């Protein structure tokens with residue numbers, strides 16, 4: 001059964017990792033898909049090629065989500081090229097691991113701007129369009145298990161993921177009357193570019209694996225199903241919710 005037939009889905013950070021898996025997952029479920037990305041031109045092009053090979057329309061737009069203008073441009077292009085906006089997957093994010101006591105101000109500020117401001121402006125721009133269209137919609141934000149737990153080298157990052165989760169809760173209230181649902185997914189440790197260096201240390205990787213009751217780290221495709229579900233009418237009465245997708249890592253105390 002295709003869950004997103006006839007829908008138009010926008011994904012930020014769709015060139016690689018979780019965003020790419022969400023974009024392909026949406027196309028597999030019958031959606032036309034627009035992706036935003038920042039640097040990886042070839043990956044973005046190949047993602048669009050995969051979407052088109054599945055018989056769906058797609059396009060990629062380069063832009064920095066930290067800038068409000070990127071959000072308005074992304075939504076405007078989606079409207080022009082795909083006709084409407086039904087779903088936003090707000091996914092783009094960075095996690096430049098760094099110690100707390102000597103955190104450079106620019107690393108701190110950039111992490112807030114990309115992860116938090118980026119999510120805010122994208123959700124606001126997509127919601128404005130959905131309200132104008134008048135037939136509801138769905139926003140799925142990629143938060144993190146890090147919204148719930150800390151990380152020694154993530155003191156600048158974990159508050160942004162808690163912020164994204166909180167944004168979905170408040171937006172669910174602000175947008176419920178318009179039939180727009182807002183939810184977040186909370187991935188655990190998923191093997192992508194964002195943590196390639198951190199997990200290059202075999203001991204660290206082994207340790208992270210042992211924390212997961214399901215016995216493995218996640219792959220981007222593990223997020224596709226939960227994101228498609230929350231975006232779809234199967235989740236018609238789900239809003240303001242957060243879905244952990246972590247192989248059980250969060251509940252594994254001892």
Ligand SMILES: NC(=O)C1=CN([C@@H]2O[C@H](COP(=O)(O)OP(=O)(O)OC[C@H]3O[C@@H](n4cnc5c(N)ncnc54)[C@H](OP(=O)(O)O)[C@@H]3O)[C@@H](O)[C@H]2O)C=CC1
Nearest residue numbers: 013015017018038039040064065092093144190192193194
């Ligand atoms: N991997 C993990 O373990 C976890 C990841 N997450 C979250 O998942 C989301 C995706 O991360 P993941 O797939 O792992 O990481 P990746 O590094 O694999 O992908 C990040 C994506 O975000 C895009 N991006 C980065 N900065 C910007 C920007 N300023 N403007 C627009 N796009 C940008 C990248 O574009 P490009 O590559 O083209 O520059 C890329 O498409 C993030 O929000 C992250 O916090 C949450 C929990 C766990």
Ligand SMILES: C[C@H](O)[C@@H]1OC(=O)[C@H](O)[C@@H]1O
Nearest residue numbers: 095144146188189194195
């Ligand atoms: C980048 C990290 O490996 C990843 O990001 C998160 O949000 C998770 O907490 C993981 O630590």
